[in-house]
Each structure stands twice: as structure tokens, then as C-alpha cells.
Amino acid sequence: MEILKTIKELKSKLILIDGSLGFVPTMGALHKGHLSLLKSARKENEILVASLFLNPKQFSPDEDFHNYPRNIEKDISIFSDSGVDFVFMPDEDQVYPKGFSTFINNLEGGVFEGEFRDRHFEGVLTVVAKLINIVNPKRIYLGEKDAQQLFLIKKMLEDLNFDVIVRPVETIRESNGLACSSRNSYFSRKEFVDAGNIYQSLLKVCTLWKEGENDSSRLKQEFQKNLEKLDDMEIQYVEIVDPDTFKIINSLKNIKKSILIVAVIFKGIRLIDNIILD
Numbered sequence: 001m002e003i004l005k006t007i008k009e010l011k012s013k014l015i016l017i018d019g020s021l022g023f024v025p026t027m028g029a030l031h032k033g034h035l036s037l038l039k040s041a042r043k044e045n046e047i048l049v050a051s052l053f054l055n056p057k058q059f060s061p062d063e064d065f066h067n068y069p070r071n072i073e074k075d076i077s078i079f080s081d082s083g084v085d086f087v088f089m090p091d092e093d094q095v096y097p098k099g100f101s102t103f104i105n106n107l108e109g110g111v112f113e114g115e116f117r118d119r120h121f122e123g124v125l126t127v128v129a130k131l132i133n134i135v136n137p138k139r140i141y142l143g144e145k146d147a148q149q150l151f152l153i154k155k156m157l158e159d160l161n162f163d164v165i166v167r168p169v170e171t172i173r174e175s176n177g178l179a180c181s182s183r184n185s186y187f188s189r190k191e192f193v194d195a196g197n198i199y200q201s202l203l204k205v206c207t208l209w210k211e212g213e214n215d216s217s218r219l220k221q222e223f224q225k226n227l228e229k230l231d232d233m234e235i236q237y238v239e240i241v242d243p244d245t246f247k248i249i250n251s252l253k254n255i256k257k258s259i260l261i262v263a264v265i266f267k268g269i270r271l272i273d274n275i276i277l278d
């Protein structure tokens, strides 16, 4: 495995490569969710490239960019154990040189995550577009946990005619159901256990829907009711949307597939999760 810090170095290696190239972009602090992305990418491609870049442009000023977990040595050994061929690990000025001023935005990105995280998606779409142009992969691997991010990246690639296949990878969960996230490391043991209630509440909504409840408001109330018992829990949003358009669905009558998306702040830590109602 080679670690490359500049675009020039990386390109000089990739130009010599013949064969399908899979790409896993990350911000480091790797967990089981990333392992699953790397595993899928390793299986399907001849060459595997991963990036490790903690993208400052996708953090709002009030977010945890400066405290975000960083564990470069551990990340590198995970990449190596996962069969990564090249790790692209640029400094900030490689990605955003002085005078950088072009950003990619999506007019529909101002809702849900976009409402609570100022300019977040602008930062995500811009960095992903840049990384794809640098790496030029055949396939890119993204987690389904970040459902709105996945939707907006797919939309960008389609709208701007990028020639890359998106491979969504299923959310990986801890034994209590909590979706794996780099931010889970902020929790104490007890908080971690309690945070499992988020997924348990999503499952309860799913059960209610399977029993025939089609009214979105009642399904959303079920989620809220289940989490009310937890101290220091604030629900930022809970919505049911069409997975192909991310438009809100009010009645699930005759709807075959939808997705319940949620964001909560538990003990000061912001978490997102979702479940597909299929």
C-alpha cells in the first residue's frame, strides 16, 4: 500500500494502472461502517483507492471540526489490512489551494441535514466532485446511513454527467442497533447503550407501518414517543421521504418504498439514522 499526499504523486501512480478502480472516500476515524465499504470495494475492483481527508468545508462554524476524532495511525493500518492499494491523504492546501472559490451546490439540499448544517452539503458535494476528478474511479462506495448525502451525490453525478457508478453500502450497526459513526466515540458506555434506543424506535415505526398504519404523522409520533423517555434527547427532524426524490410523503397508502430519516441530539452529540419502509 502506498500513501500519497499530493495530487501529482497520486496521478503519476494511477496513470500506470490498467483495470477497474474502486474508490472509498473517508474523513478518517474509521469504524466498522468504513470496513464494510472497503470490503465491498475490494471485492469488485482490481485497484482500491481510499482517501483520508477531514474536509473542513463540510463543517459549520458551530460544529466539531477541531475536536473530530483523528487517529491516523490506526486508520492507515485498517486501510492496509483491508487491501487498499493507494491512500490519498492530502493536506488542506492540496484540495483547497489559496484563492479556491468554486463550490457545487444543490438547490434541494437546504432541507433536513441542510437546514441544520449550514453549507454542509456544499462542502460534501464540492470535495466529492474534486476527489472523483482526481482519482477517476469506475465505482465509488458510499454508506446508506448518510441517506441524504447519498441522494445528493447521486444527483450531482447524474446532473453533471460524471461517469462513475455509485455503490451504496448498507448501514453497519453496533450490537444494540446504534448505527456505526465516528462520533459514537464521544459517548460514555451508558450513553452508548441508551443511544441504541434510536434504532429500536425506528424498528417500532417499521412494525407499526407493517401492521397497516399509513399516516406519516402517526408514524412519526411513534418515533418521538419512544425517545421521549431519554434524558437530554432532542429530535431535530423526523420525516418520511421518497428515496428517489427526497420529497416528504404524508400518506404511505399505495407507496411501496419510503425512507424514514431522523436526526437527534443525544447528550450533546448529533446523530442521524434512517430505516427503509419497503
Ligand code: PAF
Binding pocket: 025, 026, 027, 053, 055, 058, 124, 127, 128, 146, 149
Ligand atoms: O461521508 C463522509 O465521510 C464524507 O461526507 C465524505 C463523503 C468522505 C466527504 O468528505
